[in-house]
Each structure stands twice: as C-alpha cells, then as structure tokens.
Amino acid sequence: MSAWNFIQNIRDNFKRKEPLSDEVVEGFLRVLEKIRTEDVTCKEVFEQLDQYVEKEVDGRDAARLMPLLREHLDMCSDCCDEYEALLEVIEKSTDI
Ligand SMILES: [Zn+2]
Known part of the structure; x- marks a missing residue:
C-alpha cells in the first residue's frame, strides 16, 4: 500500500x-x-548529542532510548567524531 x-x-x-x-x-x-x-539530520543530532552522551555516562541505555540518534552516529562520521569528542570531555569532567 x-x-x-x-x-x-x-x-x-x-x-x-x-x-x-x-x-x-x-x-x-x-x-x-x-x-x-531523512531519518535524523546532523543538526538534530548535534542538538541532542549532549543528552545522548549524558545518558550514556549515567550508565543508561542511550542507544535504546534514542535509537535514531544511535543509528545516525553509526552512519555519519562527522557526528560520530563529535560524539566521541563530547563523550571524552564529559567522562573527564565526571572523573574529578
Ligand atoms: Zn551526521
């Protein structure tokens, strides 16, 4: 149909x-x-990336809570780089 x-x-x-x-x-x-x-655009990913990373750092299942974002990160190297950079920053700041 x-x-x-x-x-x-x-x-x-x-x-x-x-x-x-x-x-x-x-x-x-x-x-x-x-x-x-379209699924998710890079702009939408950038806007939600901090939420995603925070969930992940909190030990919550970010990939399950935000599956479209996860899917985009797998496909888009730009957003994936941004995600990894953000993850590193947040992990370092929570270690202190
Ligand atoms: Zn992207």
Whole structure:
C-alpha cells in the first residue's frame, strides 16, 4: 500500500465526522516522507548529542532510548567524531 493510499484510507475513516482537507493529507504525507527518507539530520543530532552522551555516562541505555540518534552516529562520521569528542570531555569532567 502506498503512503498516498494509506492517507486516503485514513481520510475515508474520518469522512463521516469531518473530512480532512487535501492540505492536511499532504501534511501527513510530508511527515511520512520525512520519516522514511531523512531519518535524523546532523543538526538534530548535534542538538541532542549532549543528552545522548549524558545518558550514556549515567550508565543508561542511550542507544535504546534514542535509537535514531544511535543509528545516525553509526552512519555519519562527522557526528560520530563529535560524539566521541563530547563523550571524552564529559567522562573527564565526571572523573574529578
Ligand atoms: Zn551526521
């Protein structure tokens, strides 16, 4: 089933109450498209990297709590370098 058909089905289910406009449907489609194609951007990773590293340093399962971020780190060497640098800084500061 294509994403478009999926949305159309959702829209049909809502028809008895209040029909969704094409704009709303297209908005859903854009969200689905974003999830499927982009995953997480480097900007989003940079914004959340400190949270991720803090969880990891706390001994919590950061990879399970933030799986998309973990996945991005595995694929993106830029973000991975940043992650390792940050991890080193935080580990050193907690050792004191
Ligand atoms: Zn990246």
